[in-house]
Amino acid sequence: MSDENGTPDTSAGSTAPAGPRPEPLRFFGTTWVHHDDGYPARRVAATAGSLVAVAVSCLMLRFAYQGLQIAESGTFVSLLVVVMFAVCSALAFRHTWDGFAKRPDPERQASLRGLLAIGFVGSLLAYFFRSLAEAPGEKLHRQEYERAREQFARRSTRRSGNPSKKRRHT
Known part of the structure; x- marks a missing residue:
């Protein structure tokens, strides 16, 4: 069970996993x-989706380049x-x-935001290649x-027993 915010409700007897x-x-x-609950299908979808996004992005860039040629802006531009x-x-x-x-x-990340926006094809390609693995x-x-x-695990197993019952060596 969970409340309206999506956080687990532990008051009704159900306990959230510790840790x-x-x-x-x-x-x-x-x-x-x-790797359960549709993980392989999600990986295939992410891989295919990123590859489709790369293809569409390259097509958009091609149209933009053709627009520059139609405008006769020159070879330097x-x-x-x-x-x-x-x-x-x-x-x-x-x-x-x-x-x-x-x-x-x-x-x-904030300072590179503009560069990453211009180089969106590179980001999509990185996502595609990583999603293959x-x-x-x-x-x-x-x-x-x-x-x-x-x-x-180290924190929870560090202490054992009641520390007040330990014998003190004097």
């Missing part, structure tokens, strides 16, 4: 923990636009790929979840 809870991933929820999208896509790919292995710095971000979340479970 840390896994952080949900976009499109996967918490199915990445045990056309070359500048192609180089800008290529460099921004490469940087966005690298930034997104690194974000799957470690948490990105929020300040750096795992749910994007699964490795990082699994490491954090396992570390939290180990810390919880």
Whole structure:
């Protein structure tokens, strides 16, 4: 049972599992923990969806480039636009790929927002290639979840018995 906010209701006799809870991933929820509840189908859908998004994005960029040619803006402007999208896509790919292995710095993320928006094709490609192997971000979340479970286990088994009943050596 849960209340209107979606938090578990422990007052009605049901108990929430002790310890840390896994952080949900976009499109996967918490199915990445045990690879259950449609995880393989979600991975296939995420892979196919990101590849379709890359194809549609490249088609949009092609139309934009044709618009520059129709406007006869010149070869320098056309070359500048192609180089800008290529460099921004490469940087966005690298930034997104690194974000799957470690948490990105929020300040750096905010400062790169414009570059990542221009290089959206690179981010989509990184998502596609990562989803071929795992749910994007699964490795990082699994490491954090396992570390939290180990810390919880150490904390919960550290003390045993009533400390006031211990014999004091004098």
